[in-house]
Amino acid sequence: MDRSLLPSDEVEAVARRFDVLGVPARLRLLSALHAKGEQTVGALVEATGFRQSNVSKHLGRLTEEGLLVRRREGVHVYYTLDDPTLGALCMLVSRRLRDEAER
Known part of the structure; x- marks a missing residue:
């Protein structure tokens, strides 16, 4: 029985x-x-306090990776989350770190 954490063909993507x-x-x-x-x-x-150039750079990378979608409306570009697993993943890691800190 294969007990690998990930299939070998998915390791790079993960x-x-x-x-x-x-x-x-x-x-x-x-x-x-x-x-x-x-x-x-x-x-x-405004929400993060980061410079616009940094925000744009990071949003571009997140979009390339498929985590966000963007849409243009006039001169504005709107971003939305496009990965429903992100919230659960972050909560799992955060919960685990809190549990470790409490020990």
Whole structure:
């Protein structure tokens, strides 16, 4: 019986996903989108306090990885979460870290 954590043909993709999620600024952006839903770059700059150039760079990477979708309306670009597993994944990791800290 194979008890591998991941199928060998999925290891690279999973590692890439964790690499993208391993940047605190990106997690803050994802958290802001999770809390308020679809938002513009300007709203995310205001919510996070990051410079617009940093927000745009991170949103681009998150979109490339398939975690966000964007839509243009006039001069504004709106971003929305596009991975329903993100909330559960972050909660699992957060809960585990709290449990470890309490020990």
